[in-house]
Amino acid sequence: MLELNIPSKEHDESRQGEALVLDSSKNNDGRKLYVESYGCAMNFSDSEIVASILSEEGFITTPDFNEADVVFINTCSIRENAETRVRNRLKEFSASKAKRPDMIVGVLGCMAERLKSKFLEEEKLVDLVVGPDAYRDLPNLINKVDDGSKAVNVLLSREETYADISPVRLNSNGITAFISIMRGCDNMCSFCVVPFTRGRERSRDPFSIVKEAQDLFDAGYREVTLLGQNVDSYKWKSADSEEISVNFAQLLEKVALVSPDLRVRFSTSHPKDITDEVLYAMAKYENICKYIHLPVQSGNTRILEVMNRTYDREWYMEKINSIRRIIPECAISTDIITGFCSETEEEHQDTLSMQEFVKYEFAYMFSYSERPGTPAAKKFKDDVPEDVKKRRLEEVIALQQIHGNYRTQQRVGKVEKVLIEGFSKKSKADYCGRSDQNFMVVFPVSDEYKPGQYVNVLIERATSATLIGKIAQ
Template identity: 45%
Template sequence: MLKRLCCSWPAAIKVHLSTCRTAIKDGPGLDHFIAKAQPSRHRAPKVFPLPIESDTYLSPEDFHGAGRTVKFLTYGCQMNVNDMEVVRSILFKNGYVETEDERNANVVLLMTCSIRESAEDKIWRKLQLLRANAKTATVGVLGCMAERIREGILNKSKFVDLVVGPDAYRDLPRLLAATRFGQNAMNVQLSLEETYADIQPVRAEAASKSAFVSIMRGCDNMCTYCVVPFTRGRERSRPVDSIIDEVRQLSDQGFKQIILLGQNVNSYRDMSQLPVSTSTSTVAGFKTVYKPKTGGLTFATLLEKVSAVNPEMRIRFTSPHPKDFPLPVLQLIRDRPNICNQLHLPAQSGDDAVLEAMGRGYTREAYLDLVAQVKETIPGVGLTSDFIAGFCGETEEAHQRTLDLIREVGYYFCFVFPYSMRERTRAHRRLDDNVSDEVKQRRTVELAHVFREKALELNTKLIGSTQLILIEGKSRRSDRHLSGRIDSGTKVIIDDVPLPGLDDTATANPQVGEYVAVTITAATSQSLTAIPLRRSSIASGF
């Protein structure tokens, strides 16, 4: 039909079509458009100077600090504390020395958080102060904020010399050496393998008997509000043996409490050795954005091995995801006296529509079913949680359902924050941050008020009971008091007085890292007061 129509067209139209065909044939091809598109696809480098570049003017001797002093400043979560301990280890082995004199330090390093805008604002303010007070220092921004903003930090703050992401700390000696030659340096390359398993962290508080042990890094959950998968990368776990070796060394050094750390700590899965598990850790009723993970050694196996190192050393862990609490983990916590009966179950919201928008992978009902199983399996468990106030599209009714969830579950503590939209997250790309700041702040206050009401009820029920606390140090209340925590995590204040030991042995004042049996006498929403009875142990049953 088309051929007949063309044949009937006037000659002038046929000539025009012929001309068009020639023009199209002789016009720009695919290569032309690819070449034109290249500038818009250009990505800023993640590493500069590259090792191949710095090798032309740096020698291995330049990597050595030669006694240069470093002030370490840590902001944010426990993972950041542990990361700075890794940084200390790397720099100390390369001849750097720690100082508390911020004004006269040769190097000032800030370990940063990027989870909320307020966390980054705090860093920007600190950088302004450093610009005035530490004018000659080499200033480095490390961690999540470095990974999120990257070269933008150097562009915004001309005072910063160094930007290093969470997976590039091994490169610090080279990058610091490069800054001594008058240039900025950056490495924000994420890794699928880096766990720093072979580095022994150098802990800042030598007198403390509590230590963080990182067991995995990264997160695969991709909650829509969260920037962590973009600043910390994909999940990867340390080999079990390296973790057990570190825990054993800490036990030999007299540490009495270990806190296992990870962005999604209970999704731990060591794929480096056999036996291979075919089970998945995901709880029924919960779903993930990734295929079920199988194989390797799971968190339950690790927890069992860690708790067996020293039965008199308490074991805690954070921060978990509710989906990764299968029954074997709960049973192990119940059965091992030194695994603390404290679980962090981040709910984030009590409303199904909000949970769906957050990409949490569960409903209110599924979460409450898990809570019921936890309470049934672990008598006396202390639950804590996280909540976000004013997430995209959260209605007043949704907020009320979250308040009702807090009342129904009963948490000893909750971390509550107003929602802060973060670039690169799915919420930033797809959702509307349509709850006003005033409403977010009001809802945050209401969430905190309700959880404190319930916490007071829970703590009041402990009055008259005998508990075992681990002494952490002097109380902020006064030098005449000590503070410690019961198994489920609540802080306890006692008088610093001589106490008998087990079997009425000689009296002595309790020391940091000792267990003390106490009788609870008073309670607030966040702490307990107690009468100390005797120095004790886990095995004694107090």
């Protein structure tokens, strides 16, 4: 994956593995758990659910897989290179397991769902395979492995939302947190494996979502990100009354009303589903961040149809116009795929012209990677040469570099409200945090402020991805 101007780790579909650690006062005969996650924010959120389930069984976690009794890798199938990294990592785990045969190695998440028993039968790299809807079964599956059997549960569910499980906040800064509001996806984009690895859409009840947001705020958190494969299609109906329902705009408002000091973000939106009602809710509440991730994928109508995106170029452009009209200060990021099946040079130029039209603040850019089992793999030929895909991707990246720099330079001289997240990675003399529009902001440490507080920062200069300034007097 190539990426540029990435504002946060919410959307990165191929994030490097990250070990997740929690403390527990319980003890399951001293058994230690290691969880490593790859992919989108939903995977990292799921790992917090896994940790919660197993902490109830007395497991404690360790940052070192070499000393773990149970090692899980939570996987991503969205791109081929993500799967390659996972396989390589499993080989490292296997080397450690060879020295400690009692170590249990398991695969969780989307790769587990997609490849199912192949891991157990053909590659013999793991003892346990668990899909994203079967995490409640983990204690039972671990017991099966303890008894000498291999274990697999990749059944998808029409109901599972894990609404009653309070996630263990792993490697948390105590300031920002994810809240999963729905699972699965009903959009059948031809390039995407998500509907097959995560199942159909189902929305979590709004009461549990608002309670989780309130609990986080009471614990000192000051920003939540509402997560879903397509948050705009969130729709909950009461089992007791068909007349009682909550859509995404209404849910946004309910979470925003927890406290004006709790920032609310969301990810990800589908262009066909984001409504003006959502935009007006964002405009109404100061604490709903003015930032939308709106994947375009391609700027050409024919390619969008081949991708089964269910909107065309003009529809997308009108949606951008609506955002600009209702929320003039809103930042917009996107996903772009170059070299999709049958894409011509002229159609590629339409993507570049779409970039010129929007001038995205941030972008996640990929060349097309065929995923087995997707409609595209079954129906279309992956016929754009790799060198052409790469060259088109480089052109998209170069243009985004210009636009990203343009957008950050627009912020110079302005005062940004920043939620302090901690020290800058480069210097303990500087704090860092995010602006309303999701720009990373760096500024000198002050004794008057600490992480978790809001501060106004005057932006003095900017790189293509970062705003740099000083606390405004």
